[in-house]
Amino acid sequence: MNVGFIGTGSMGTLLIEAFIASGALSPAEVAISNRTYAKAQALADRYPGMRAEFMNADVACGSDIVFLCVKPHEFIRVVEDIKPVVRPEQTIISITSPVLVSHLEGELNCKIAKIIPSITNKVWSGASLCIYGDKMEEADKKKLESLFAHISEPIRIAESYTRIVSDLSSCGPAFMAFLLQQFVDAAVKETGIPRKEAMEVASNMLLGTGLLLTEGRMTPEEVQARVAVPGGITAKALQLLRRETEGVFTALIRTTHDKYREDLLKVSSAFYGEEVNGQ
Ligand SMILES: NC(=O)C1=CN([C@@H]2O[C@H](COP(=O)(O)OP(=O)(O)OC[C@H]3O[C@@H](n4cnc5c(N)ncnc54)[C@H](O)[C@@H]3O)[C@@H](O)[C@H]2O)C=CC1
Numbered sequence: 001m002n003v004g005f006i007g008t009g010s011m012g013t014l015l016i017e018a019f020i021a022s023g024a025l026s027p028a029e030v031a032i033s034n035r036t037y038a039k040a041q042a043l044a045d046r047y048p049g050m051r052a053e054f055m056n057a058d059v060a061c062g063s064d065i066v067f068l069c070v071k072p073h074e075f076i077r078v079v080e081d082i083k084p085v086v087r088p089e090q091t092i093i094s095i096t097s098p099v100l101v102s103h104l105e106g107e108l109n110c111k112i113a114k115i116i117p118s119i120t121n122k123v124w125s126g127a128s129l130c131i132y133g134d135k136m137e138e139a140d141k142k143k144l145e146s147l148f149a150h151i152s153e154p155i156r157i158a159e160s161y162t163r164i165v166s167d168l169s170s171c172g173p174a175f176m177a178f179l180l181q182q183f184v185d186a187a188v189k190e191t192g193i194p195r196k197e198a199m200e201v202a203s204n205m206l207l208g209t210g211l212l213l214t215e216g217r218m219t220p221e222e223v224q225a226r227v228a229v230p231g232g233i234t235a236k237a238l239q240l241l242r243r244e245t246e247g248v249f250t251a252l253i254r255t256t257h258d259k260y261r262e263d264l265l266k267v268s269s270a271f272y273g274e275e276v277n278g279q
């Protein structure tokens with residue numbers, strides 16, 4: 001299977017490295033391009049057999065599946081580059097939420113999917129969120145999901161829930177890392193414990209908690225109940241957490257959704273030439 005990646009920034013590179021390291025793809029199956037060619041070439045140099053192309057169209061032309069790993073506002077440019085060469089049997093994939101399946105279906109005469117990865121896929125963990133266009137047959141979906149199964153848990157979702165599921169799956173690692181950082185920084189400040197030591201303990205705690213919730217089949221409520229014995233230290237601290245965090249995640253979700261709507265308007269404007277906010 002020939003797989004192309006247009007955009008070898010943070011996410012494009014992460015996916016390429018994870019697919020190759022996991023054995024899902026061999027370098028000879030991969031072709032890449034990037035706005036700054038030298039960056040694509042430097043990546044290809046690390047993997048003998050991988051092809052770095054000057055033109056996005058050359059990546060699209062020679063690939064069965066093409067991942068578009070650019071930012072939302074950069075999509076229209078890439079779509080214009082590849083539009084003349086895509087063929088109906090090919091699959092083109094957006095990895096970003098504000099680029100809708102319908103945006104790409106309106107422009108490209110091929111199969112369209114949206115798969116939102118997560119930084120956790122770097123360590124072959126976490127989910128990949130799969131949304132499919134009308135031209136995708138069940139066999140096409142299975143092929144993509146078996147590719148992503150090497151580095152993640154592929155989960156099919158409705159496009160209407162893309163934003164919230166991306167919050168949980170793809171933004172979530174940043175949110176949890178932020179909370180962990182706050183926890184550790186406070187530990188260092190309050191007690192003088194070396195940061196490295198506190199971070200090692202806390203990171204392992206986060207990993208273990210994730211395993212309890214997945215492989216251990218415990219619910220968050222059960223984890224809390226098992227740790228917070230009545231009248232104990234954790235129970236007291238949980239009371240404080242409940243009080244102090246009330247409404248925080250509602251506000252967070254409203255923030256991500258507002259930004260999403262803003263990005264969606266800009267992408268739609270670029271694709272359909274609509275005016276945005278009367279400008
Ligand atoms: N960072 C994350 O955890 C996740 C990011 N994403 C999505 O991945 C997308 C890419 O994000 P990053 O990799 O962080 O961005 P980035 O800025 O690191 O990478 C984008 C790459 O695209 C290249 N590029 C831009 N225009 C191009 C063009 N016309 N032709 C060829 N290459 C072009 C740039 O040179 C750059 O290397 C974003 O839309 C983001 O929403 C999705 C899931 C998770």
Ligand SMILES: O=C(O)[C@@H]1CCC=N1
Nearest residue numbers: 096097098166170171
């Ligand atoms: O496009 C998105 O929704 C993803 C989630 C994290 C960053 N970008």
